[in-house]
Amino acid sequence: MKRQTLILLVCLLSLPVMAQQVDRSLLIKPERTNYTETSTYKDVMDFTKAVIKDSKYVSQISMGTSLEGKDIPVFVLANPKIETAAQAKASGKPIIYIQGNIHSGEVEGKEVVQILMRDILMGDKSYLLDNQIILFVPIYNTDSNDKMEAGRRPSQEGSPIETGIRSNSQGWDLNRDGMKLETIESRGLIQNIIVPWDPTLFVDLHTTNGTWHGYSVTWAPSYHTAGEKAPYDFTWDKILPEVTEKALEKHDVHLGPYGYYYTRREGWPIKSIYTYNHHPRYLVNQFGLRNRMAILSEAFAHERLYQRINSTYAFVSEILEFTNKNGDEMLEINAKAEQDAINLVKEQGGKIQKGVRFEMVALDEPVPAYRTYNHMETTNERGQKSFLRKPEIIELKDIVNHSAFEATKTATLPKGYIIPKEFANIAEHLKRHGVQVTELTNNKRASGEVFTATNLERANRPFEKHKMATIEGSYAAANKRFGKGDFWVDMAQPLANLIFYLLEPESDDGLVNWNFFDEHFDSNGIAEKPVDYPIFKYFEIK
Numbered sequence: 277m278k279r280q281t282l283i284l285l286v287c288l289l290s291l292p293v294m295a296q297q298v299d300r301s302l303l304i305k306p307e308r309t310n311y312t313e314t315s316t317y318k319d320v321m322d323f324t325k326a327v328i329k330d331s332k333y334v335s336q337i338s339m340g341t342s343l344e345g346k347d348i349p350v351f352v353l354a355n356p357k358i359e360t361a362a363q364a365k366a367s368g369k370p371i372i373y374i375q376g377n378i379h380s381g382e383v384e385g386k387e388v389v390q391i392l393m394r395d396i397l398m399g400d401k402s403y404l405l406d407n408q409i410i411l412f413v414p415i416y417n418t419d420s421n422d423k424m425e426a427g428r429r430p431s432q433e434g435s436p437i438e439t440g441i442r443s444n445s446q447g448w449d450l451n452r453d454g455m456k457l458e459t460i461e462s463r464g465l466i467q468n469i470i471v472p473w474d475p476t477l478f479v480d481l482h483t484t485n486g487t488w489h490g491y492s493v494t495w496a497p498s499y500h501t502a503g504e505k506a507p508y509d510f511t512w513d514k515i516l517p518e519v520t521e522k523a524l525e526k527h528d529v530h531l532g533p534y535g536y537y538y539t540r541r542e543g544w545p546i547k548s549i550y551t552y553n554h555h556p557r558y559l560v561n562q563f564g565l566r567n568r569m570a571i572l573s574e575a576f577a578h579e580r581l582y583q584r585i586n587s588t589y590a591f592v593s594e595i596l597e598f599t600n601k602n603g604d605e606m607l608e609i610n611a612k613a614e615q616d617a618i619n620l621v622k623e624q625g626g627k628i629q630k631g632v633r634f635e636m637v638a639l640d641e642p643v644p645a646y647r648t649y650n651h652m653e654t655t656n657e658r659g660q661k662s663f664l665r666k667p668e669i670i671e672l673k674d675i676v677n678h679s680a681f682e683a684t685k686t687a688t689l690p691k692g693y694i695i696p697k698e699f700a701n702i703a704e705h706l707k708r709h710g711v712q713v714t715e716l717t718n719n720k721r722a723s724g725e726v727f728t729a730t731n732l733e734r735a736n737r738p739f740e741k742h743k744m745a746t747i748e749g750s751y752a753a754a755n756k757r758f759g760k761g762d763f764w765v766d767m768a769q770p771l772a773n774l775i776f777y778l779l780e781p782e783s784d785d786g787l788v789n790w791n792f793f794d795e796h797f798d799s800n801g802i803a804e805k806p807v808d809y810p811i812f813k814y815f816e817i818k
C-alpha cells in the first residue's frame with residue numbers, strides 16, 4: 277500500500293469523525309453494505325490478503341483444509357514477526373488465540389477479527405504487539421459460512437439478513453467436538469495449532485440465542501471441573517472484571533456474566549441466572565483441562581449487527597489490552613498450574629479422588645446489580661400467567677449466579693493408564709489431543725484398579741450423531757501384566773487432567789460417553805453380564 281493511503285487510513289481509523297476516502301478493499305463486507313450483509317469466505321480471504329500485504333508483523337499459516345477444500349487461515353501477528361511455533365515459544369511471549377465463526381450464523385466475531393487485524397497492522401493499535409503474539413482465526417467454520425439464507429437465526433432479527441449454518445459441512449457442531457475430535461476443523465485446531473503453539477488464552481466468539489438480559493456481550497471463563505483452579509481464578513477474578521470495567525469506561529459497552537433465566541419457573545423479578553454446562557466438549561472448557569485460560573464471548577443476539585460488532589470489538593480489544601500488560605503473569609500462572617497437575621499425580625496418584633461427573637451450583641457471591649430488560653406479569657388468552665418484556669433495561673439486586681460446578685461422582689486419580697494393544701485407536705486419539713503415549717517394548721507389571729461395568733445405557737435420542745453411552749459399575753483392586761505393543765500413558769505429564777476426563781469410564785464427557793467402547797461392551801455381552809473396562813488404571817508400575 278502507498279504511504280499516503282496508509283496515512284489516510286490511520287487518520288480514518290483513529291479519528292472516525294473525519295470524512296476521508298478509504299480504499300474499498302480495506303473495508304469489511306458489513307461496512308460496505310450498511311451492516312446488512314456478513315462476509316463470505318472469499319470476502320474474508322480478499323480482505324485479509326489486502327490487510328497483510330505490506331505488513332512486516334504478520335505471517336499466515338494454515339489450520340487445515342475443510343471438507344469442501346477451503347484453507348482455514350490462521351494469522352500470526354507479532355513484532356518482530358513470528359512464523360513458527362518454535363519461534364513463538366523461543367520468544368517467551370504469551371500467545372493469545374482469538375477465533376470467530378465457530379457457529380456460522382454468529383457472525384460478528386468474524387468481522388471483529390478482521391477489523392482488529394486492520395487496526396493493529398494498519399491503524400493505531402500496533403502497540404498491542406509489544407508484549408504478545410496474537411493468533412487470529414477469523415473464519416473457523418469456513419464451509420458453512422457461505423451457505424447463507426435469511427431467517428436462520430430468528431433471535432438476530434434479520435441483522436444481517438442472511439447467515440450461514442451452525443454445524444460444519446459434516447453436520448457436526450464444532451463446539452461439541454472438543455473431546456471426540458470427529459471433525460476436520462477440531463483436528464486441525466488441536467493438532468496443528470493448539471498442541472504446537474500452546475496458547476496462553478483461548479477466546480471463542482459467539483452470539484447468544486435467547487435471554488433478554490441487559491448486556492451487549494456476556495462472558496464465561498473455562499469452567500474448572502477436573503482441571504486446575506488457578507487459571508480459572510485469574511480469568512474470573514482479574515481478566516473479566518477489569519475488561520468489563522474498561523469496556524464500559526472506554527467504549528460505553530455493558531459486559532456481564534453469561535446466563536439464562538426462567539420467568540416461568542421463578543416469576544418476575546427473577547432470582548437466579550444459570551450458565552451453560554461444564555463439559556470439556558466445549559472448547560473453552562477444555563482449555564481448563566489443558567491448564568490454560570479461556571474466555572467465551574457471547575454477543576447479545578437481539579442487538580443489530582453494527583452494535584454487536586461494536587460491543588464484541590470493545591470486549592476483544594480490551595482483552596488484548598489486558599493481555600498485553602499482564603501476559604507474563606498469565607504465563608506464570610499457567611505454568612504453575614501445569615506443574616501442580618503433574619505434582620499431584622506424582623505425590624497423590626492412587627490416593628486422592630477427583631470429580632468425573634458434575635452438577636451446576638450457585639456461586640457464593642450473587643451478581644450485585646444484574647442488568648436485564650424489565651418484564652411485566654399478565655395472563656394470556658388461555659388464562660395462564662405469562663411475562664411480557666418491557667422496553668427498558670433495569671438492574672436487579674443480588675441475583676444468584678449458578679455459574680460453578682461441583683462433583684457428584686469421583687474416581688481415584690491414578691499414576692497412569694495402560695491401554696491394551698487391541699485399543700490402538702484409543703492411543704491414537706489421545707495422541708491427537710497432544711498426550712504423550714508410549715508403546716511398551718518389554719513387560720511391565722502394574723497394580724491398580726480395574727473397572728467392571730454392570731450396566732451400559734445409551735440415550736434414546738441421538739446427540740451429535742451419537743447415542744451417548746453411560747456405564748455404571750465399580751472399581752476393584754487388581755494386578756496385571758502388560759507387554760510389547762500395549763500403550764502406556766504416564767499421568768505425570770501436562771495434560772493429566774484431560775487424560776483423566778477422557779479415560780475415566782464414569783466421566784460425563786469421556787470416550788465411553790462418545791461410544792468409543794460400545795463395540796467392546798456389546799461384543800462381550802454387557803446386556804447379560806458384567807464386562808471389564810479395558811483400560812487399566814495403575815497406581816504403581818514395575
Ligand SMILES: [Zn+2]
Nearest residue numbers: 379382482483
Ligand atoms: Zn455459538
